[in-house]
Amino acid sequence: MHVDIVPVGDLPAAVKREASAGLRSVFDCDVSVHDAQSVPPGAYDPDRDQYRAEEFIDLAKRVGVGEKNVAVTNKDLFYRRRNYVFGLAYLDGSGSVISTHRLQTSSDGGFSNKPASEVFAERVRKEIVHEIGHTLGLEHCDNKRCVMSFSPTVREVDVKEQTLCGSCQRRVL
């Protein structure tokens, strides 16, 4: 499997590195990092001061060259009525997106004794593995330690591991 990471907006090199490392560590896949793309016109919702996640997936599918194409952005994303999302993906599809905006350690009640930079890096790795897991056909997993468990806040992101549980592994690996 080849995953193309499509950076959207001004994304630090460290984020691209962590995203690539996260994917390589869990899936037996080749990872490339695409040229950075501009934020899709029309994605911004001025009433919410946030960006529509679907538009980023469409962009990743349009420009990405992988079997799976994942947009990575630091913009604050929403999907329909959810206040915000860390990511969005099509089940069994080719496109997905993650946002690092709310993965910063200062936001939303996360907890960890590790240095802030390491906590942020772990969250990036978990979220990108999670979204690619969806595109491989995995839905949310009830095992809170599994990377496919649902994470409405960073608290749940910090609880889960970077890897698939045994049951999810057997379905995709």
Next chain:
Amino acid sequence: MDVHWKLFATLREIAGTGELSVEVPTDATVADAIDRLFEEYPRLEAHAREDGALAGHIRAIHEGTTVEDPETADQQLSHDDELALVPPLSGG
């Protein structure tokens, strides 16, 4: 004739089941099957349809193939065909 819907993620939660069968006329199209599904399960329609179209990038699949513009798709169905509605998975 009967056709069989598979529902995923939030749609499955709303319906309380991942599989539903609906009866449609023998000359029914994909668009007709969507209408029948939503007639029988209005809570699904409230979530999945906005301004007469599938909302929020929900995908419709017929016999394993994604249907473009499903609300107007005129491809004919056969008895026991399998259809699916797949919303994007959100959160993280």
